[in-house]
Amino acid sequence: MPELRKDPIVSRWVIVNTESPYTPSDYHVEEHAWKGEENCPFCSGHENQTPAEIEAIRDFPAAPNTPGWKVRTIPNKFPALRIEGDLDKRGDGVFDRLNGIGAHEVVIDSPHHFKGMADLSVDEIRMIVRAYRSRSLDLRRDRRFKYVLIFKNVGSPAGASLEHGHSQLIALPMVPKNVHEELMGTRKYHAYHERCIFCDIISQEKDSEEESRIVFENKDFLTICPLTSRFPFEVWILPKTHNHDFGLISDEEIGTLSSSIKEIVQRLNKIFKVPAYNYIIHTAPVNTESFEEYHWHIEIMPKLTRVAGFEWGSGFYLVPTPPEMAARYLREVKI
Amino acid sequence: MPELRKDPVVGRWVIVATERAARPKDFKHPAPAEQKVGECPFCRGKEEHTYEELYALRDDGNPSNWRVKVVRNKTPFLAPSGELWRKGKGLYDLINAVGAHEIVVETPEHIGSMADLDRDQIERVIYTYVQRIKQYKEDKHLKYMMIFKNSGWEAGGGRVLHTRSQVIGTPVNMKRVKEELENAKRYFDYHDRCLFCDVIRQERELNERVVSENKDMIAICPFASRFPYEVWIFPKRHSCDFYMVDDDERRSLAGILKDVLGRLKVLLNDPPYNYVIHTAPFRRNTHKKYWTTIEDDYHWHLEITPRLTKVAGFEWGTGFYICTTAPENAAKFLKEVEAGA
Numbered sequence: 001m002p003e004l005r006k007d008p009i010v011s012r013w014v015i016v017n018t019e020s021p022y023t024p025s026d027y028h029v030e031e032h033a034w035k036g037e038e039n040c041p042f043c044s045g046h047e048n049q050t051p052a053e054i055e056a057i058r059d060f061p062a063a064p065n066t067p068g069w070k071v072r073t074i075p076n077k078f079p080a081l082r083i084e085g086d087l088d089k090r091g092d093g094v095f096d097r098l099n100g101i102g103a104h105e106v107v108i109d110s111p112h113h114f115k116g117m118a119d120l121s122v123d124e125i126r127m128i129v130r131a132y133r134s135r136s137l138d139l140r141r142d143r144r145f146k147y148v149l150i151f152k153n154v155g156s157p158a159g160a161s162l163e164h165g166h167s168q169l170i171a172l173p174m175v176p177k178n179v180h181e182e183l184m185g186t187r188k189y190h191a192y193h194e195r196c197i198f199c200d201i202i203s204q205e206k207d208s209e210e211e212s213r214i215v216f217e218n219k220d221f222l223t224i225c226p227l228t229s230r231f232p233f234e235v236w237i238l239p240k241t242h243n244h245d246f247g248l249i250s251d252e253e254i255g256t257l258s259s260s261i262k263e264i265v266q267r268l269n270k271i272f273k274v275p276a277y278n279y280i281i282h283t284a285p286v287n288t289e290s291f292e293e294y295h296w297h298i299e300i301m302p303k304l305t306r307v308a309g310f311e312w313g314s315g316f317y318l319v320p321t322p323p324e325m326a327a328r329y330l331r332e333v334k335i
Numbered sequence: 336m337p338e339l340r341k342d343p344v345v346g347r348w349v350i351v352a353t354e355r356a357a358r359p360k361d362f363k364h365p366a367p368a369e370q371k372v373g374e375c376p377f378c379r380g381k382e383e384h385t386y387e388e389l390y391a392l393r394d395d396g397n398p399s400n401w402r403v404k405v406v407r408n409k410t411p412f413l414a415p416s417g418e419l420w421r422k423g424k425g426l427y428d429l430i431n432a433v434g435a436h437e438i439v440v441e442t443p444e445h446i447g448s449m450a451d452l453d454r455d456q457i458e459r460v461i462y463t464y465v466q467r468i469k470q471y472k473e474d475k476h477l478k479y480m481m482i483f484k485n486s487g488w489e490a491g492g493g494r495v496l497h498t499r500s501q502v503i504g505t506p507v508n509m510k511r512v513k514e515e516l517e518n519a520k521r522y523f524d525y526h527d528r529c530l531f532c533d534v535i536r537q538e539r540e541l542n543e544r545v546v547s548e549n550k551d552m553i554a555i556c557p558f559a560s561r562f563p564y565e566v567w568i569f570p571k572r573h574s575c576d577f578y579m580v581d582d583d584e585r586r587s588l589a590g591i592l593k594d595v596l597g598r599l600k601v602l603l604n605d606p607p608y609n610y611v612i613h614t615a616p617f618r619r620n621t622h623k624k625y626w627t628t629i630e631d632d633y634h635w636h637l638e639i640t641p642r643l644t645k646v647a648g649f650e651w652g653t654g655f656y657i658c659t660t661a662p663e664n665a666a667k668f669l670k671e672v673e674a675g676a
């Protein structure tokens with residue numbers, strides 16, 4: 001069983017692979033070499049190379065783990081957390097330990113190996129977002145879980161180990177530190193102003209008289225380069241209707257969100273020739289006190305620079321391109 | 336002048352550098368080959384056409400006989416000129432980026448890795464760090480001095496393989512530093528003991544995660560390592576300010592730093608890494624109340640983080656880190672390996 005550990009200094013939890021630790025030779029400092037399509041376990045027809053599917057979206061009914069699926073959700077073959085067992089919290093002198101209970105799933109975005117989010121149709125992305133919602137609602141039925149994180153790593157520099165497009169879900173037995181910080185910040189603002197800070201950001205960005213940080217918008221979503229970006233060309237997609245919980249997204253919003261995701265990845269691809277990136281759905285916790293003052297959203301971080309010693313040590317980020325300029329490039333590029 | 340911006344949600348400050356605004360085509364993805372030795376702007380003999388010298392350790396009056404040199408960063412994120420201003424803009428807070436951003440060139444020779452410097456030279460580098468902090472101690476705009484190193488391309492070390500470190504002075508206290516200080520204070524308020532002294536005591540008793548130790552310093556793989564083969568070096572004598580190291584401690588720190596970096600180099604095939612010196616902020620009269628117990632509750636140290644794995648969506652989203660090697664195992668491997676000559 002992997003172990004969760006809390007740093008007593010900054011209250012940061014980490015998961016430690018005590019079970020099958022890597023030896024020095026497991027690490028390759030050189031760049032990752034791509035496997036190619038033949039051995040890809042995510043491709044249609046290779047269903048037997050993955051753990052049995054949890055759910056799949058299909059046009060026609062068929063047996064599980066057979067071809068014909070559009071989006072397929074499977075357990076992660078190498079999970080960071082394990083689903084079996086009870087929570088076991090222990091102290092060890094100044095340290096705290098907790099065993100690694102959780103769920104770790106992979107959403108295979110499509111049966112197509114060589115299609116990224118920009119190449120899939122809006123309808124295909126709509127099925128991926130539907131899978132996110134469905135897994136989020138299902139995982140929270142397990143009362144041990146307090147948070148469901150949905151994210152995507154694209155490209156080796158962004159931490160993706162397979163090139164076939166996929167997303168990940170992790171259900172955690174506690175609210176993680178970064179999320180907690182955000183929730184507390186949102187709550188504090190709400191207590192003082194009786195308004196949602198994200199709603200205020202949306203109206204400030206729309207009313208701003210200086211150069212706009214808005215990349216584009218549609219009926220339900222505003223896509224901006226946030227004023228306090230940590231990374232160059234960081235992009236947030238914010239729902240215009242206040243809602244703390246991504247799991248409550250409507251079918252209509254799934255459509256407009258899918259079109260926003262496709263468009264922003266197309267724009268980034270056009271400027272940077274298909275960069276590596278991460279995106280993360282920020283949403284309220286589950287099975288715990290209510291955080292209705294929170295406002296769910298998606299944060300997209302292209303991997304253009306390396307985060308170095310200064311950022312790690314300080315929590316300060318050096319941003320070489322102002323978000324206003326990034327927004328202008330993203331707006332003006334022809335797709 | 337670059338601008339500092341505070342994220343109103345989590346209280347995180349960022350520096351927005353409009354002057355060095357990169358265009359999309361300026362970002363490069365693949366790791367480039369090393370620059371040719373003759374082109375290195377940090378080598379002896381290149382003094383005239385490179386960087387503005389701010390400080391140097393020399394044997395004599397001959398300008399080219401320097402041992403360690405501090406130069407101004409050519410495109411600094413923080414600049415010393417001007418007055419500090421703060422303002423609000425809607426729900427955002429802004430400050431201008433007054434501060435310091437310097438490069439410590441650790442040797443006049445073209446040597447890529449600090450592990451390959453001898454102990455006396457590393458001691459000169461540490462002496463130089465201390466001098467730079469003392470230099471800014473009386474500057475009322477600066478709250479914090481951070482000393483760090485990016486070694487290797489993946490760790491942000493750049494194209495020129497000439498070993499160097501950086502000094503950054505900031506007009507605000509940084510988020511990570513603040514968190515650490517606040518947690519140390521909370522622990523002290525409750526236990527009336529220094530958290531770090533307790534960690535050192537517990538680690539020495541257990542002796543599972545200790546990598547090496549000398550008269551004044553101890554190196555351990557921390558219990559909650561974020562990265563595989565992360566190593567922290569602590570002074571055994573409780574002190575909150577790095578710049579207050581005495582002569583013996585400076586020598587011991589040089590010794591243990593060389594030892595640990597040598598072990599990492601041999602074991603992990605010269606990995607990219609970062610190190611950061613965690614030390615107390617400057618205490619100004621205006622904030623005296625805030626730092627009443629810092630001399631008792633905080634303990635300076637140096638954190639070394641090899642960059643072997645990629646930080647991905649999960650880490651960014653949660654602040655959780657997945658560490659693929661248990662620190663006990665990392666310490667065992669590091670202890671067993673023969674540190675380089």
